[in-house]
Amino acid sequence: MDLLQLPSELLYLWHTHRTEVLLSVGILFAVVRLALHWRTRRSKQTLTPPALSPIEEKSLPALIQQPVEPDEYTKLPAPRPPRPDTGPKRVTGTKRTKAIPAAKEPVVDSIQPIIFYFTLGGTTRAYAEYQASLLASPSRQILNPEILDLAQIDYDDYFISPPKSPSANTAFFYILLIPSYDIDTELSNFLAHLRETHHDFRIDTAPLAGLAGYSVFGVGDKREWKTEGEGYCKDAIEVDKWMARLTGRKRGYPLGQGDTSGNGVVETTLREWTEGIKSVIFGLAKGEGLGEGVKGSGEAVESEDDDDDGEGESGALELEDGRAANLRSQRKPSKRSQTDDLEDLRAPIPVDFTTTRPSSKTIPPPPKAMVPVNSPTYNSLTKQGYTIVGSHSGVKICRWTKSALRGRGSCYKYSFYGIASHLCMEATPSLSCSNKCVFCWRHGTNPVGTIWRWTVDPPDLVFAGMKEGHYKKIKMLRGVPGVRAERFAEAMRIRHCALSLVGEPIFYPHINELLAMLHGERISSFLVCNAQHPDQLAALGPVTQLYVSIDASNKDSLRRIDRPLHRDFWERFLRCMDILREKRFTHRTVFRLTLVKGFNIEEEAEGYADLVARALPTFVEVKGVTYCGTSTATGAGLSMGNVPFYEEVQAFVLSLEAALLRRGLEYGIAAEHAHSCCVLLADRGRFFKRAEGDEGGERKWHTLIDYAAFFRCLEGGEAFGPEDYVGEPTPEWAAWGRGGFDPRDERVDRKGKPKVVEVVG
Structure with missing residues (x-):
């Protein structure tokens, strides 16, 4: 071969196989480089093992068996013991947070x-x-x-x-x-x-x-x-x-x-x-x-064992072998099993902290009587004139019943709705309430609660006991001077029941059955609730008239006045407003506004008007608070200075009426009862009308109830509404500006002397 041809042959080979040559050289270089790097790293690991890693050298077991205490200056944690090679590390407990230095206590003089x-x-x-x-x-x-x-x-x-x-x-x-x-x-x-x-x-x-x-x-x-x-x-x-x-x-x-x-x-x-x-x-x-103090001083477990909560107070991270990650968790070890895995940590079950108690391992005790015989509650209520029926119901004679028996006038129900007080039984199937209103004079005597946790008496026992207790109270009045014989005879047949005595009637689990028993004996029913039990309100059956107490127009005022026990009291309140709106065509619905001077009168007419626009009740009763004069009321922040004058109630009603008209709501003042400090607003479109068949006659308010028509509708079995049992026109003496006192009765002062009835203009 000619030597001159050699360079050209090499050049040809290079151009033909250069890709393979370059790739081979690159792979060889990478292999050598990785081998040298791995060998150097392994040498370093042998000479300087990382902290807390398991090692096999025989010169270090002492260090493993005796963990070094954290250095005072470096604060390094002690090395952990070796972990057996049984799979991935398992961690239980909660995440350990970085230690936060204790805040400096403020200076206290x-x-x-x-x-x-x-x-x-x-x-x-x-x-x-x-x-x-x-x-x-x-x-x-x-x-x-x-x-x-x-x-x-x-x-x-x-x-x-x-x-x-x-x-x-x-x-x-x-x-x-x-x-x-x-x-x-x-x-x-x-x-x-x-x-x-x-x-x-x-x-x-x-x-x-x-x-x-x-x-x-x-x-x-x-x-x-x-x-x-x-x-x-x-x-x-x-x-x-x-x-x-x-x-x-x-x-x-x-x-x-x-x-x-x-x-x-x-x-x-x-x-x-x-x-x-x-x-x-x-x-x-x-x-x-x-x-x-000593170790554990001031802890909750000092009073009672804290195990029933299943909670760690330290928030420390627990290791698999049960060793505590810090000193606080050593004081109270976690109760989670060593075999628990992260997949076992399920999301917590939602709990309604308003009405549900946290779970406990102990079996809850059996329900007890709400008002046991010979209990302080029983003794206190009976001293106040209550007759306790069964274990949770009560009946009491109203002062207006005594007044009507003597011909001295009935309460506002007679002026507004045609209910004579001596024919009315005031009772409740539940002495318990979920509010602690500032104007209630029964604090500490009747029970309170957010859920029914007592024994439940059957409705027939409650109904029979109410009637028996009421009739006994009526018979005790036969010898009272001034009682009219004809009214006493009428009082021995109950024609109406006001379920508004005390507590929360709708709280009773069998309220619908009790209402059916009342209606079965043609006893009309007025039921009052405090807008804190929307589920029970939604499930309520037929009732002659349904009241909802509206004691404030906003959340802060409601909290100050009613002092509800439910934490979600405002949400419950608004749900009841919506339910009331749905029931306005099946029930006669009433807003009861109790005015407390210094609490819910000043500049709140607009707020009340908003609530009326939301619920659209059939009627709105505005009543001044009644002060009972007890030390309990004083302790609640109530005094005679909180009782509005009737002129102040009238002024508020006029402001509320104007606020409703500005919202396009046609409510008007239909009646009043000055003696009760109470005024009635009604839906003008539904209850301000002409008499049937009198197309050209004068429009009048029709707030009275035709009770016979109500029972006919109820017994007919078909759907009916408030317009189906509208009664006669509201009496002239009950109209706005007339005072609302029946002229057939005689009004007397506290000493029993006749009193001139003044017409309030």
Whole structure:
């Protein structure tokens, strides 16, 4: 081969196979590079193992078996033990958050003690007043204690966040005097509020951490309950447990217990306990704080075992072998099984914290009587003139019934709807209510609750008991001077039932059956509800007239006036408005507005008009509040200054009528009853009309009820509405500006002397 041809041959080969050559060289280079890199990395791992990794060298087992304590300066965590090679690492518990340094306590110059108490007979209130006298101090550091009845306050004002301090450097110290009862009382709702506040995800874990501290004193009778396990001071123990959680473990002094079975024993115990409280408060005022105490001091589990909640207080991350990730979780290990996996952590079940108690492992106790015989509630209600029917119903004679029997006038129902008071039975199938209205004078006597948790009496027993109790009350009036014989004879046949005595009639599970029994004996029915039970309202059957109490025009006012127990009270209220709108063609629906001066009169006519536009009730009754003059009403913030004059009620009605007309709603003033301080507005299009067959006659209001027509419609079995049982025209003496007093009766003053009936213009 010619040497000159060699370069050309090589060049030809290069051009033909250059792709293969370059690819081979690249692959070879990559393999060599990766081999060198892997060999270098392995060498480094052998010389310097990473922290917390399992290793096989025989020179390091001691380090593994004895974890090194965290260094004081570097704060490095101790190395973890080796994990057996059984699969992927499993983690249970909750995510561990970064430690946050404790906030610096604010400077406190003075302490304001607040003594909360609950009582049925007044004993615990006396203890609270006695303790207040012991805590009274002229010192600037300790302010005079404030005493509050748990039955009279709004829990949200004190037990979701601390109240506003009078000054920036004043802190509150809560003292709670808690008796124990074997019946359902308002105290049960207070405990439910504390529990629900703790479980409510919308509220901080410790919303009362701003308090300086708290302490609880229980009052019980060891003759009835020998030990705590049997129920001695059981409610105080519960309150202490939940307060520990809500305050972030700020128990200022251990739970005290006073036995009322011995003479002076509870007073002595309370005095000694109060001295301990006083020393703690002085220490807080000096800036000493509550102190660290022993391990576990101030925790909820100090009062009662906390296992029933299944919650970890520490929020620590648990490892598979059960070792705690930090010191707090060692104090209370997680109860989740070691075999749990992340796939087992299901989403929490939605819970209605308004009406449902958190689940518990214990079997709930059987339902009890709402008002047991010989209970403080029973004794208090019977002293007020109630006849208790069965375990949860009641009947009472109205003062207007006594007045009508003597020919001294009937209530507004006669002027508006044609119901004579001496033919009316005032009763309720449920003495329990879900509100604590400021104008109610029965606080602490009738039970309250958001759900029915008592035994249920059958409707036939309730109906028979109501009639029997009413007739007994009527017979007791036969010897009262001035009772007319003909009216007494008429009163022995009940023609009407007002289910509005006290409590929440619609709360009774068999309300429709009870209404059917009333109608079966041709007894008409007026049912009053407080717009807090929309489901029961929607399921309500036929009723002669359906009332809904409208005590405020907005959420804030309703909360201040009715003080509802439901947390979603406004949503429930609005749902009832919508249900009432749906029922306006099947029921005679009535808005009952109770005016309380200083609460819901000033500049609220527009708000009420909006509610009327939403629900479109058949009638709107506007009534001034009646003040009963009891200490209970005073404690609720009500006095004679809150009772409006009739002229003020009239002015409000005129403002409401104008506000409705501006919205295109044709409501007019149909009747009044000045003696009851009550005025009636009615739908002009439906009840302001001419008499049948009189096309050219004068239009008149027709608010009276044709009761015979109502029962004919009911017995006919076909659908009917309010227009089907409209009665005669409203009497002239009941018209606007006439006062509303029947001229056939005689109006007298408190001493029984005739009184001139003034026409209100």
